[in-house]
Amino acid sequence: MSSPAARLEPLDLVRLLIGFDTTSRGTNLPLIDFAQELLEAAGARCRRTFDAARQKANLFATLGPDTGGGYVLSGHTDVVPVDGQEWSSDPFHAVVRDNRLFGRGTCDMKSFIGVALSLLPEIARATLKRPIHFALSYDEEVGCAGVPNLLEDLRVAGIAPALAIIGEPTDMRVVGAHKSGAVLHTHCHGREGHSSAPEKGANAVMMAGEFIKLLDDVWTDLRADTDPRFDPPHTTVQANMISGGSAVNILGRDALVTWEYRALPDRDPSKLVDLIRRRTDGELLPKYRARAAEARFETALRASYPGLVLDEASPAIALAREITGANQVDTVAYGTEAGHFQHFGIPAVICGPGSIDQAHKADEFVALPQLGACETFLRKVIAKAEA
Numbered sequence: 206m207s208s209p210a211a212r213l214e215p216l217d218l219v220r221l222l223i224g225f226d227t228t229s230r231g232t233n234l235p236l237i238d239f240a241q242e243l244l245e246a247a248g249a250r251c252r253r254t255f256d257a258a259r260q261k262a263n264l265f266a267t268l269g270p271d272t273g274g275g276y277v278l279s280g281h282t283d284v285v286p287v288d289g290q291e292w293s294s295d296p297f298h299a300v301v302r303d304n305r306l307f308g309r310g311t312c313d314m315k316s317f318i319g320v321a322l323s324l325l326p327e328i329a330r331a332t333l334k335r336p337i338h339f340a341l342s343y344d345e346e347v348g349c350a351g352v353p354n355l356l357e358d359l360r361v362a363g364i365a366p367a368l369a370i371i372g373e374p375t376d377m378r379v380v381g382a383h384k385s386g387a388v389l390h391t392h393c394h395g396r397e398g399h400s401s402a403p404e405k406g407a408n409a410v411m412m413a414g415e416f417i418k419l420l421d422d423v424w425t426d427l428r429a430d431t432d433p434r435f436d437p438p439h440t441t442v443q444a445n446m447i448s449g450g451s452a453v454n455i456l457g458r459d460a461l462v463t464w465e466y467r468a469l470p471d472r473d474p475s476k477l478v479d480l481i482r483r484r485t486d487g488e489l490l491p492k493y494r495a496r497a498a499e500a501r502f503e504t505a506l507r508a509s510y511p512g513l514v515l516d517e518a519s520p521a522i523a524l525a526r527e528i529t530g531a532n533q534v535d536t537v538a539y540g541t542e543a544g545h546f547q548h549f550g551i552p553a554v555i556c557g558p559g560s561i562d563q564a565h566k567a568d569e570f571v572a573l574p575q576l577g578a579c580e581t582f583l584r585k586v587i588a589k590a591e592a
Contacts, residue, residue: 212326215576216306219319223299223308229283229346232260236282240264240322240341247325249339252362254354261343263355267364268325269333269590276524276590277338277369277551278583279542280318281345281352284310290567305570312559312571317372320558320579328587335590338366345542348388348508352542356549368521369546370586372557373539374564374571377578379525380555381534383541384435384467385474385512391416391485391504393449393460396497400454407497410450410457415489416502417444420464423481432469434515434536440468440477441538463507467538470512478504511544513553521554528585529556537561556582 213221225236241251241264249266256262261283269275287296287309294300299308306316318341328337343351359365373380393413398406424442431438442464449460468474485502493500515536516522522534539561543553558575 213323215320215323215580216573218323219306219311219316219576220299222315222319223310224297226297227283227310228286229344230286233282233343234260234262237262237264237341240318240339241266243322243325244268244339247329252358254358256343256351256354261351263343263351264339264341265355265359266339267336268328269336272336273365274367275336275338276586277340277366277546278321278586279340279342279369279371279546280314280321281342281542282318283343283346284313284315285346285565287567292567296569301573304573306573306576307568307570309569311569312374313561313564313569314373314557314559316559316571316576317557317579320576321372321583324580324583324587327584331587331591333590334592335367337587337590340369342542349510349540349542349545350508352545356545356551360549366551368519368524369543369551369553370521370525371541371543371546371553371555372579373541373555374557374559374561375535375537375555376560377529377556377558377575377582378535379522379529379531380537381513381519381522382434382470382515382536383513383543383555384440384470384538385510385544386465386467386540387474387509388463388465388507389478389504390507391462391464391502393462394499394501394503395456395458395493396499397458398456400456403456404496406456407493407500408456409460412489412493412500412502413447413449413460413462416462416485417447419484419489420444420481423477423484430469430472435469435538437538440466440472442466442477442481467540468512470514470544478506510540510542511548513541513543513547513555516547516552519552519554521552524586524589525554525556528582528589
């Protein structure tokens, strides 16, 4: 094994990671190169998986015995855009103010990755009886697109960790379940015409408006199916983006509605999508087909991730509760990669520094005491791997 390098402090490492602009639309390779250099200096065995263009990579690294099992420390490397946001400082140059570290990705989720990497010299010196793995992924922010490649590579290679700790921001609370989610596109295709004669064409913009109203109606019905462990306690459906039309006096030929669902984790979301398709074709389409035979709605799934179903017997939850002393296991409405780990047979728990309330906003921050709490938590994970 290589001799461990001098330790970088957690705050310093998080600052360095923030300095890599890993917005999902770009590459994350410079950050992956940096992390792999640190990991290999500590003696880690590393493997990468790439996106189709080979401009983004997942990194999986293992320290300790080659015995199977072990604990995964998992985090995504990408961040959401800062476009249009008013920041008080450079979002890719982390600064400390009022006992908080500000910068894009400070809470979501480079602080967890930075703290974990800062402990590499200690992991290298430890007498591990179980391996410790690092899983750094790409494109979580656009639908958890990267981590399935990483997990499939592990399956093919016969690498089967015992559990995974996903370091998304939970204020270091133990989270054992989250909703599933998806991003969908519904294309509304109509027929152009003069806006003075709307019944001689099919206005795709109006089609989109009626489709959005249908989504809201479906959401209203979903409120009857509840799980009080979640906030909100039901599956949600909503449109978040709409585009279409070419001029104020032309019936729109095309419109696009981008929408999402966030479903209770033990529900089958495919049934929800099928319901929306059936209602669209049965309730909305006949009106527009009567005006234009070519009118149609086309719905396509763009990205999705499974929910994390609460498993009271999960060794990941048991480990996190033992380390933190938590008396309860929380749930969250937002999605993470934990559901993918569970889907691949790796028990998962979510526990990381920072608050989700700060994620994706201007002046994103993590409170500095959260870094200390994460460091303490991960040191106890290392100790468990030595036991």
